[in-house]
Amino acid sequence: MKNYHTPYYLIDQTQLLHNLKIIEAIRQVSGAKMVLALKCFSTWDVFNLIAPYLDGTTSSSPYEARLGYETFGKEVHAYSVGFSAQDIRRVRSIASKIIFNSISQLKQHQQAVASIPLGLRINPGISYSHYDLADPARLYSRLGVADLAQIHQVAPMLSGFMLHFNCENADFANFTTALAEIGERFGELLQSPQIQWLSLGGGIYFTNPHYPIMQFSELLRDFATKFAVQIYLEPGEAVITNSxxxxxxxxxxxxxxxxxxxxxxxxxxxxxxxxxxxxxxxxxxxxxxxxxxxxxxxxxxxxxxxxxxxxxxxxxxxxxxxxxxxAGYTMVKxxxxxxxxxxxxxxxxxxxxxxxxxxxxxxxxxxxxx
Ligand SMILES: Cc1ncc(COP(=O)(O)O)c(C=O)c1O
Missing domain, CATH: 2.40.37.10 (Lyase, Ornithine Decarboxylase; Chain A, domain 1)
Structure with missing residues (x-):
């Protein structure tokens, strides 16, 4: 190896491919689609290796959405905790889906994006996070809508929902319980005729050694069949872990x-x-x-x-x-x-x-x- 000056980040494509093969197996068995969470990893030089194994990218800002569109291709999920009118003008020509964080954001921008499939972030109040700082269910959380009655009211404007409640969760039993609870609480909502997709967010460590990939895939497949929705996952860490x-x-x-x-x-x-x-x-x-x-x-x-x-x-x-x-939450920061x-x-x-x-x-x- 040539003597490169330190410091440097070194990305290993072989390790990346190891994770991608697991993703491929899960996608095949479960039918779930996966979009890379660019907030975790945006080093686009290796997207030509990653892109064939995933369905697109998800973003937290118009710049991330644009990066996904330009360097990854496929689906572009555009989410933001707070879109401005200018942000919406930026993302609407490139987004496959726009996901709003609140009902007021949805109502504010709905007219400007009427032709694009829209989603809403639900906050199910379920938490698997070791840190309050990263816990979407923390006290006074601003991440997503918790009120089911209000969600039902705006559901006709939407084609899907996103919820993100896992964080470094390598515990399959815990995920199974959480998904059952989501089915019980939001099942009726998901079965509304216009609702076609549900994103379960990121934070599931399914590329960790010994994660029960088959059981996980079957669980996702059964949920998708039961509620007639296309499941999405938004992995970040799981894609690039240890690479x-x-x-x-x-x-x-x-x-x-x-x-x-x-x-x-x-x-x-x-x-x-x-x-x-x-x-x-x-x-x-x-x-x-x-x-x-x-x-x-x-x-x-x-x-x-x-x-x-x-x-x-x-x-x-x-x-x-x-x-x-x-790689994860490191180079991006x-x-x-x-x-x-x-x-x-x-x-x-x-x-x-x-x-x-x-x-x-x-x-x-x-x-x-x-
Ligand atoms: C909405 C959403 N989706 C996906 C992710 C990616 O999570 P991870 O990198 O843990 O898989 C996050 C992380 O914070 C998130 O907030």
Missing amino acids: AELVTTVVDVMYNEVDIAIVDASIEAHMLDHLIYRTSPKLTTPESGSHRTIIAGRSCLAGDIFGEYYLKQCPEIGTQVRFADA KNWFNGLAMPSILVRDLDGTIRQVRKFYYRDFKSNLS
């Missing part, structure tokens, strides 16, 4: 009661979600052992710490440190804090060849503001 690393190099080692290795990246700028949720990325390199080491970033933030690890030895300056699972060098993007193709698909320069940092 990328953030590769860094140790630039300094300090000691303050414990060894501290400083790498040429930053958790604040390059793996922000871990800082938000107070988690630590796993390391793929160096090897683990019994030597307590803090791995820290090089921004000025006092808490720019990737984590505390037990390694074989304290890594020396020049050692590579590779963080696992750097990278930022220019401190003007730190932005990790380039490399892709390992199916034949093992590594390509650098994006490099960032000072001019990118400068043009980010004015």
Whole structure:
């Protein structure tokens, strides 16, 4: 492999393909359609590998919708917590479906998008989230409509519904119970003649090892048959899980009661979600052992710490440190804090060849503001 300068994100197409084959099997057995949640992963260089295995993309903004339209193709689901009139003008020529977050949004924009299939986000109040911050059923949630009577009133304007209530949910039993509850509470609504589809959102970890893919597929298929709806899933994490690393190099080692290795990246700028949720990325390199080491970033933030690890030895300056699972909610959130060098993007193709698909320069940092 050519010696690429760190830091860089490295996406592995072979691992991606492993996830995609699982998706293919689920789609075939269940009849469910899947749209990639661009909020999780938008690195479009690898969309030519992903697109044949999915049915399109789903978005949280007009820019994401446009990216899906331009780089992925197929169906474009346009959702936003709050569309402006300008946003609607932007998405209406490219969206296959527009999904509103509230009844007032639906009523505000319905006339402008009358010819497009419309959906409404339901908030079923069911939650599978380890974090309040990411819980759509949290107190005073603004994500979707909870009042069933109000939903019934506007149902004639709609062709489907979206609900998103899972988050990192690898528990099939829990999903089965939740789906049964959804069937009971919303079954009548789904059986309205004009309602054709139901999106169950994302957050289901069906590409995890040991997930009961067949049972899951059959459950989706039976639900779709019972309520005569096309099921959609909106996976993000499940598509790209374990398919990328953030590769860094140790630039300094300090000691303050414990060894501290400083790498040429930053958790604040390059793996922000871990800082938000107070988690630590796993390391793929160096090897683990019994030597307590803090791995820290090089921004000025006092808490720019990737984590505390037990390694074989304290890594020396020049050692590579590779963080696992750097694709989901990671590359989409990278930022220019401190003007730190932005990790380039490399892709390992199916034949093992590594390509650098994006490099960032000072001019990118400068043009980010004015
Ligand atoms: C509405 C909606 N759909 C899909 C997703 C994708 O979830 P995940 O990446 O966990 O599969 C999310 C994540 O927040 C979401 O809010």
